[in-house]
Amino acid sequence: MKNIAQTFIFFFLLVLIWAGITGDLDFLGIHCTLWSPYVLPSPSLVAQYLWDNTLNGKLPLSMLITLRRLLIGYAIGLIIGVPLGMLAARFRMMRNTVGVLGLGFQGLPSVCWVPLACIWFGQTEAALLFVVIMGTLWSVLLSTENGIRNVPPIYARAARTMGSSPIHTLLFVTLPASAPFVVSGMKQGWAFAWRSLMAAEIYVSVISGFGIGQYLHYGRELQRMHQVVGVMFIIILVGLLADKLIFSPVEMWLHRRWGTARD
Amino acid sequence: MTDNATHPELHDYPTARLSVEHVTKTFETQGGTVVALQDVSISIREGEFVCFVGPSGCGKSTLLNIIAGLEKPDSGRALINGTPITEPGRDRLVMFQEHALFPWLDVIGNVMFGLKQKPNLNNHERLEVAKYYLYLVKMDNFAHANIHELSGGMKQRVALARSLAPNPKILLMDEPFSALDAMTREQLYGDIQDIWQKRKKTIIFVTHNVRESACLGDRVLLFTPHPGRIREEFEVSLPRPRNINDHDLADLSQRITAALKGYNQANECD
Ligand SMILES: Nc1ncnc2c1ncn2[C@@H]1O[C@H](COP(=O)(O)OP(=O)(O)O)[C@@H](O)[C@H]1O
Numbered sequence: 412m413k414n415i416a417q418t419f420i421f422f423f424l425l426v427l428i429w430a431g432i433t434g435d436l437d438f439l440g441i442h443c444t445l446w447s448p449y450v451l452p453s454p455s456l457v458a459q460y461l462w463d464n465t466l467n468g469k470l471p472l473s474m475l476i477t478l479r480r481l482l483i484g485y486a487i488g489l490i491i492g493v494p495l496g497m498l499a500a501r502f503r504m505m506r507n508t509v510g511v512l513g514l515g516f517q518g519l520p521s522v523c524w525v526p527l528a529c530i531w532f533g534q535t536e537a538a539l540l541f542v543v544i545m546g547t548l549w550s551v552l553l554s555t556e557n558g559i560r561n562v563p564p565i566y567a568r569a570a571r572t573m574g575s576s577p578i579h580t581l582l583f584v585t586l587p588a589s590a591p592f593v594v595s596g597m598k599q600g601w602a603f604a605w606r607s608l609m610a611a612e613i614y615v616s617v618i619s620g621f622g623i624g625q626y627l628h629y630g631r632e633l634q635r636m637h638q639v640v641g642v643m644f645i646i647i648l649v650g651l652l653a654d655k656l657i658f659s660p661v662e663m664w665l666h667r668r669w670g671t672a673r674d
Numbered sequence: 675m676t677d678n679a680t681h682p683e684l685h686d687y688p689t690a691r692l693s694v695e696h697v698t699k700t701f702e703t704q705g706g707t708v709v710a711l712q713d714v715s716i717s718i719r720e721g722e723f724v725c726f727v728g729p730s731g732c733g734k735s736t737l738l739n740i741i742a743g744l745e746k747p748d749s750g751r752a753l754i755n756g757t758p759i760t761e762p763g764r765d766r767l768v769m770f771q772e773h774a775l776f777p778w779l780d781v782i783g784n785v786m787f788g789l790k791q792k793p794n795l796n797n798h799e800r801l802e803v804a805k806y807y808l809y810l811v812k813m814d815n816f817a818h819a820n821i822h823e824l825s826g827g828m829k830q831r832v833a834l835a836r837s838l839a840p841n842p843k844i845l846l847m848d849e850p851f852s853a854l855d856a857m858t859r860e861q862l863y864g865d866i867q868d869i870w871q872k873r874k875k876t877i878i879f880v881t882h883n884v885r886e887s888a889c890l891g892d893r894v895l896l897f898t899p900h901p902g903r904i905r906e907e908f909e910v911s912l913p914r915p916r917n918i919n920d921h922d923l924a925d926l927s928q929r930i931t932a933a934l935k936g937y938n939q940a941n942e943c944d
């Protein structure tokens with residue numbers, strides 16, 4: 412409860428200051444407008460934008476489009492990244508090839524893929540997905556490899572004596588044993604996927620659907636800063652929700668089971 | 675859960691004799707070739723409790739791993755009931771010095787792990803069997819505890835239950851109590867003898883603690899290093915259950931220690 416209260420008060424004060432310097436508190440006799448709404452829109456303008464565009468269905472629709480891209484791209488990234496990471500942990504040959512490739516590409520911000528993606532796939536969904544996958548894949552691959560290589564060999568030995576086949580050992584011993592690493596890799600992969608998609612949507616206008624990032628882009632083009640800030644809010648909110656609703660509970664469970672709990 | 679659990683699985687007492695014939699095993703290390711075992715032969719009766727004792731580095735774990743099928747000898751062979759051992763098998767379960775319990779499973783999940791791979795049992799029966807073994811090691815109140823919540827002694831009890839649950843013919847224990855404090859160990863000496871008599875297993879117990887070997891074994895095999903060999907055998911005919919603080923036991927362990935010192939001095943003169 413105390414945690415929630417602290418967070419809430421902090422943000423309340425933050426918004427209060429923001430309102431104060433953008434003229435929202437004029438009715439209290441505080442006349443302080445440091446910046447024009449074209450530079451920094453006031454909270455009420457942003458709220459108005461979010462409210463109107465939620466009611467007329469534009470934002471929910473673009474959220475749907477964006478989340479679909481995000482989930483598909485992220486899922487593909489996991490489906491390719493986890494097995495490749497397992498192979499890289501198992502076979503030196505894979506480590507020397509795909510492992511090094513992953514290390515290199517992980518350091519490449521995924522926006523850098525946008526020009527190539529546009530040439531290869533045109534202004535299509537595929538181009539967006541490609542960028543998201545490039546953002547997810549490598550960090551998931553590397554953390555899976557790292558996780559598996561950190562599993563104490565005694566687990567596999569114990570499993571073998573209990574009659575575990577190599578495949579069974581991989582699936583039911585090595586993989587769960589590396590779960591703390593793999594989950595933190597999945598979390599990092601999620602963050603990268605989200606960033607990549609926003610970057611891609613800002614740069615790539617796709618006729619097949621107007622995503623949230625594209626609203627940000629047109630907000631800038633049309634000098635509608637309340638739209639830009641409103642969309643930024645949504646982007647932050649999605650990131651926070653994913654962390655609190657999906658990753659935090661899983662990590663909590665892991666920490667409690669493994670005995671590595673933090674408060 | 676009581677002592678008279680009903681499942682037929684729990685009234686099956688498989689055991690096996692074991693023989694090791696002229697086993698030699700060397701390791702290449704940076705310091706050169708280490709002869710971990712040189713021409714070691716032993717023969718162990720069905721249901722016998724045998725202790726391997728000796729200072730560290732004399733090949734006890736290596737021999738245990740060969741019997742477990744986790745390692746292969748350079749020459750010679752190990753046989754269970756006359757069949758050569760080539761790979762790990764459920765008939766020979768190992769309990770390691772570190773507990774090796776799986777932290778992603780709770781206590782009963784760990785005990786179920788080996789059972790799940792045992793055919794001819796349904797899940798309900800497996801659960802009954804797992805609970806029986808937890809009761810046997812006095813951990814039935816902790817079935818749903820997480821591994822990290824247990825003390826060192828409790829972890830080894832769970833590891834023991836996990837090794838017993840698939841009902842192996844032979845139980846291989848590699849210094850299972852050496853990381854525990856003396857009080858905890860003493861309780862476990864009593865319990866392991868009790869369990870051995872109830873489940874009638876063949877047990878090989880590795881230790882570097884002479885007194886522990888005299889307390890537990892029907893027979894104590896004394897190992898010496900460089901190269902790893904069995905130097906002497908001691909039959910222990912003291913009545914059971916034995917207490918580690920027993921007088922006769924102290925006499926015997928003195929004899930074993932004296933023998934060990936003798937070989938050490940002989941080695942130093944080489
Ligand atoms: N995997 C290995 N690689 C290299 N040397 C080993 C290996 N396993 C054991 N040894 C060596 O073999 C000898 C016997 O080891 P071990 O069987 O573990 O002895 P003990 O269990 O009696 O302490 C030691 O000198 C050890 O260093």
Ligand SMILES: [Mg+2]
Nearest residue numbers: 734735736848
């Ligand atoms: Mg050893």
